[in-house]
Amino acid sequence: MKTIATLEPLTTRLLEIQRINSAASLLSWDQETYMPAGGGEARAEQIAVLQGLAHQKLVSPEIEQLLSQWIDPATGRALEQPGDGWDEPARSLLREVWRDFSRAKKLPSQFVMTLSRETSLAQQVWAEARKQDKFAMFLPNLRTILSLKREEAQYLGYKESPYDALLDVYEPGSTVASLRPLFAQLKARLVPLLKRVMDSTVRIDDSMLRYSYDQARQLEFGRLVLIAMGYDFERGRLDLSAHPFTTSFHPTDVRVTTRVFEHELQSCLFSCIHEGGHGLYDQGLDQRYYGTPLGDSVSLGIHESQSRLWENCVGRSRAFWRFFYPILQQTFPHQLRGVDREQFYAAINRVQPSFIRVEADELTYNLHIMLRFEIEQDLIEGRTQPDELPGMWNRKMEEYLAITPPKDADGVLQDVHWSLGSFGYFPTYTLGNLYSVQFFEQAKREMPHLEDEIAAGRLMVLRRWLEQKIHRWGRMFTPDHLAQRVTGSSVSPEPFLAYLEKKYGELYQL
Amino acid sequence: MKTIATLEPLTTRLLEIQRINSAASLLSWDQETYMPAGGGEARAEQIAVLQGLAHQKLVSPEIEQLLSQWIDPATGRALEQPGDGWDEPARSLLREVWRDFSRAKKLPSQFVMTLSRETSLAQQVWAEARKQDKFAMFLPNLRTILSLKREEAQYLGYKESPYDALLDVYEPGSTVASLRPLFAQLKARLVPLLKRVMDSTVRIDDSMLRYSYDQARQLEFGRLVLIAMGYDFERGRLDLSAHPFTTSFHPTDVRVTTRVFEHELQSCLFSCIHEGGHGLYDQGLDQRYYGTPLGDSVSLGIHESQSRLWENCVGRSRAFWRFFYPILQQTFPHQLRGVDREQFYAAINRVQPSFIRVEADELTYNLHIMLRFEIEQDLIEGRTQPDELPGMWNRKMEEYLAITPPKDADGVLQDVHWSLGSFGYFPTYTLGNLYSVQFFEQAKREMPHLEDEIAAGRLMVLRRWLEQKIHRWGRMFTPDHLAQRVTGSSVSPEPFLAYLEKKYGELYQL
Known part of the structure; x- marks a missing residue:
């Protein structure tokens, strides 16, 4: 052999x-x-x-x-x-x-x-x-x-x-032809779901997220969550940057960044958890294979599944805040004194069409991606010229989210990706969302007590499962093969849609 | 042509x-x-x-x-x-x-x-x-x-x-044969000068340097001095590291580091000025020649002359503190309220044999270098084995400075250089000291009002002179040729010894 x-x-x-x-x-x-x-x-x-x-x-x-x-x-x-x-x-x-x-x-x-x-x-x-x-x-x-x-x-x-040639760079095997039906299925159920949410009589108050929060303490809390997730600071760092990102030079040196705003509690918090999810993947790669594809992450979609799983399935769950909310309250006693855990949970899950993708709720997020997916196709296939972008962007925002950005900085100029030449990257965000729920549902099936563990602040059990099932394998399997190995099936919008319909159905009493 | x-x-x-x-x-x-x-x-x-x-x-x-x-x-x-x-x-x-x-x-x-x-x-x-x-x-x-x-x-x-082969790497043209007479001349006048200083009845109180000084404010003051020197923060940074150093990736990105201790006011202060001197050299190199020797510094001895000129000839002068002492007092009003400028000047110039080279006063500093120069010769020529180093170090400390380090961390282990393989580097520190005074005396001859400018906080006039005379030339001339062009003569211990004898003669009433 x-x-x-x-x-x-x-x-x-x-x-x-x-x-x-x-x-x-x-x-x-x-x-x-x-x-x-x-x-x-x-x-x-x-x-x-x-x-x-x-x-x-x-x-x-x-x-x-x-x-x-x-x-x-x-x-x-x-x-x-x-x-x-x-x-x-x-x-x-x-x-x-x-x-x-x-x-x-x-x-x-x-x-x-x-x-x-x-x-x-x-x-x-x-x-x-x-x-x-x-x-x-x-x-x-x-x-x-x-x-x-x-x-x-x-x-x-x-x-x-x-555009297929570019998509394949980030997500091996993905094509316009394979992605279009996914986005169509998402659109078919997300747009009506959004309408029902917006028509609901339930009003969620998230004003407490915009009180004044000391920036150093926000960072401290972010670090605390990262440590609980199992992100190893002996092999990593947390720094500030204009746009949060994760990068790795070796499994022993994996760095995440965040940003922090005094009046946006969720920004630093969820970017720490999100980037932490990426960081765990890179720290979990097998060092022995460093330099070979087996020591590299398998695709951006799978990478994003790790960040979104931690950010959303964990970080925006009731179980997570059962443990962490009392600590957050101790960190910001004045601001959160009168806010109970359920109010906080509702606030961080409030659905509201907004201009900025990275701040979007779980429901509208994929509509932001769909818009970019369509624009990128048109650009790469030559149907649209760059100077037409601002108009095109705003028309699609109106169509999908019924809002129009007041300025390009909050519209077509918001993402770094095109300046980096990363055309074909955006669809991996949606794939990541779909994979994240698919993986998390599987983890719960295999570990029936997972939510209790999370509720007790013991996040390491999930980290270990992800490491064993996903991180350590690098590019041993193709993304599709990996998904089948871990969950028994290829990527599908169904678990994701069911998760959202259940979550928001309950929250908005639909 | x-x-x-x-x-x-x-x-x-x-x-x-x-x-x-x-x-x-x-x-x-x-x-x-x-x-x-x-x-x-x-x-x-x-x-x-x-x-x-x-x-x-x-x-x-x-x-x-x-x-x-x-x-x-x-x-x-x-x-x-x-x-x-x-x-x-x-x-x-x-x-x-x-x-x-x-x-x-x-x-x-x-x-x-x-x-x-x-x-x-x-x-x-x-x-x-x-x-x-x-x-x-x-x-x-x-x-x-x-x-x-x-x-x-x-x-x-x-x-x-x-050892000549290694010396030449750092200081083109230098050899054991050329350095020995320099060190002998220094020893012949520094050792007696040190004895006279130690026998003087003048007692300098420097206890105020060890009061408690807020670290952030120390750094702020260090930044202020760097800006006044003309160090360009658009093309540089100041960070913390265990051992202060300067590094450059291009004249548009030259970084200095410092360290800061609550109870050692002089540490952060003088390492900022010292590294700032290095930084000005690297920022002053001609960008058009980046990548060629003409865009590179000429030698470590000349590089060190720039840091020592700013640290000692400027930073430890009365003129400098005429402008900066009131600002330092405002920065630390409680600690420095009862200390007048002359007392402060005396404190930062106190002569005291000590274990750590980088903290040594201007008089004993070169004795630290001499010890290393001798040890390196013995090591490279094979007369001494590495395991004999601690004993050898301590004997020479006793001989030159009449003190014995209480532990190797403050003795033979204090410098990073040998771990970096930088044998032959230390003598450039002494060359830097000699060059620094030689250049500064020349600057004063050419700009009779230089000390008044410094006393008014206008340090840029000196920076420009150094840039025109030294920085911009890169490796156009050999170090010796450069010294001759700028000062009319090769490196000599005479200006340095005269400077020290005058400075300490006055301070210690010799």
């Missing part, structure tokens, strides 16, 4: 590439957290050099030669000789390296560096444009990035839509 | 190498400031990969081929054809690239990576050993590093002493 040990000449090279990529990730983390304003241009070039190098090394003749010994270049499958097969980890590793290699091979290194440089720069322009509420300031960069991403889709190749 | 433009195929490659090196520097900065404890091993490997890559690229056949078109490999001089010479920047650039290339060429890339990895790891062991006051814990790493550095000296080659 041939094992990963057989692949040592390959894994040594992959390890070097991973270290270069990890270095580039630290440069990006620093750009978002501590870099002085003047350092942006030099930083963009430094990251571009590292990403260019990593790319060159991946598509090098040495790696191609190694792979061609073991893999059928036509199918990407490991070559088997009778009586001398590969074990499953080795076969998975080859499959996934082939995936990365063959995709990278299609992109010229020069293109990779240009894209890296342009996105680092565009990100800084976008931040300023959003601050000044000037879409026109960002438009030239957006045009450049869009044109590069359309070029990328041509390099990568696709059967039906160029 | 051939110019730097002629060298474009070379400078493009150098720029890529510099960007890799800058990325490695950010990884090191992060290691010392924000990296979680668990991340150390992975980080050591990441830095090693980047440094190995940068080394490989520098010694690549492409660069060798380019250089051999323009340079005589025997002498390192630019080849001149009649009527078609190089201008001075191009000639300097070639000279310095040749210096870097020919040295790097002598080291196998594998050796560079091993040294990088071992020093990253040793640094972490050293920090722990110092904390626990256990020299034995650090000894195995020290043995490894020493043996690697002796190997490096063999690779690099030398005429008289293997």
